[in-house]
Amino acid sequence: MTAVTPRPEPSDRLVEAFLQETAGEVAIADFASVLPFLAEDIRAIDQVLQAAIRASYPQLTDAATYACGSGGKRVRPLLMAAAHRALGAKSTVPVHALAAAFQLIHTASLVHDDVIDHATLRRGNASLPRAFGLPSAIVTGDYLFIRAFELAADYPRSIILRCGESCADLAEGEILQENARFDLSVDREHYFRIVERKTAAIVAAGLASVAEIAGAAPQVVEALSEYGRTLGIAFQVRDDYLDVYGDPVTLGKPLYNDYREGNPTLLSLDAYGALSGHSRDEFERLFQKQRKTTRDLLRLKELTDASGAGPRVAEEATEWSDRATRTLEALPPGPYRALLGHVAHGVARRRF
């Protein structure tokens, strides 16, 4: 990290776009002094990531590059760099490889998710299985996991193991979710158990690792872990909401994927809980259909509208983000801590 303010790069615009989307021009002005550094961090992390995924066989490099393509929001690298700087680090170089590893793990899990969910679109482009075929998608996901662990090999054993545990959580979350498909009898606790494993664990592990590398006190490591966990939950709850109430063009993928796949989300569980009589029966019957028509999906949305679940779930996402922000009180105050709070705020309100 040089002292010179870096030239604007696509990653600048990425952070800006994220802040603008979530809180408008004001937020960008608030963070004008720190944004160039974070943009440079994200760019540097991306360089480490790109170097790591280069394979000797071009088609594997192509598929891996496609999977890691620029459509991603890069929220994880942003959080890890900002957290490291919030703890007083002048340079984020010591966490670049780790942030790249966590971004690769996240990407690997998305690739295998797209295989499992038969997803055809991801961030407005053909999903990897659609673009490269199922065999390539499976192997490319494996490859991204492998490269992530190679990057993590540079860190102390405790960090490699934390990284590994969060990946095991991810696998467990996926299995839990798979078993809960088409099942509206799962309760909120079970839903959160899935989300903690499938989404939150990896964010928490990345941030706790950054705190450990910065030499932070145990309560700060714990606070950042809890920030990651609650922010991860806020992210997923908002995701559930957007799957029904988002704009497919902004999202870059079709709506109603969770209805289609029969994933019990907070939205569908809340709607099902609030409905009664004939509406409730109809919701259940449609939700449990293995192959749903467009008409079925639209009717599920209508019933969800009628249940009033939408605003409640949107509100719940913001409550989780408020919890995330409160955990930051254990960190030293400053613009990077403020930015982490802002990201939590934005994650629960994002439209993409």
Place this chain on the structure above:
Amino acid sequence: MTAVTPRPEPSDRLVEAFLQETAGEVAIADFASVLPFLAEDIRAIDQVLQAAIRASYPQLTDAATYACGSGGKRVRPLLMAAAHRALGAKSTVPVHALAAAFQLIHTASLVHDDVIDHATLRRGNASLPRAFGLPSAIVTGDYLFIRAFELAADYPRSIILRCGESCADLAEGEILQENARFDLSVDREHYFRIVERKTAAIVAAGLASVAEIAGAAPQVVEALSEYGRTLGIAFQVRDDYLDVYGDPVTLGKPLYNDYREGNPTLLSLDAYGALSGHSRDEFERLFQKQRKTTRDLLRLKELTDASGAGPRVAEEATEWSDRATRTLEALPPGPYRALLGHVAHGVARRRF
């Protein structure tokens, strides 16, 4: 490792069965003094492996345990333990976690292979995707890779990276193979490029790592790596042969899988190269069919018979195993080195 000869365990019988299958009672008598130690090594490595795959969610543990089930020949742990002892180690404890890691990587790759190849049987039982469903199979494969890397985290960075590189080779080999499907124009060099990555690299990496841990001289590390590479090739060439000329009951899976999937093996490439005129055209036409009938498969076998490729390929497997045995000259002589030579001999002649 205690000095007391261990009680007979199923792993005893595993090693014995392997030796007996490949060279009869004589071989077992030859190695009577060392077999109990290796059987105990394999048992201990299996315990490390079983402890590593225990998940907090029982279904993931079940699927992982099923994948690692006792049907496997445990050739990799056997090789790694024998190599470590051949280099003078009195205890193989220092390589148990690493051998378990390599066995997990091997198993993970088989699980994902079975997804890619739509395999329904593996070692006489339903394949993991068939028994647990495709989503579980993908996630369980990921989970096994993850646990392997956690086990590898106990070793020096050079070993973690060697392990990672061999996994990347595996992914690359899978993609190369996928791209070569239904293509009889690939040459022998390309076939060996696939086999080196998909099968041989991981055996070579495991053995080179063992040598490094034992503090062996660079030329011994290199010799064991080359032994692993050539033995891996012998293994795969024999595998190609058995897919057409094996006994499906002994193999625990149906024959003609490579014909069915259109994988150009040494057998099909040799047959295609040796045939001419109408037979060659017919072989090509049938091989390239995406959906082959039983009649197509049997006709491909007939044409392969007529080409004389079977005995040539069986012979080539033994040539690779002879090369493997010759590389062992760099190791100190003794019963463990002799056993490694015997395993190479057996791998190229096995019927299961």
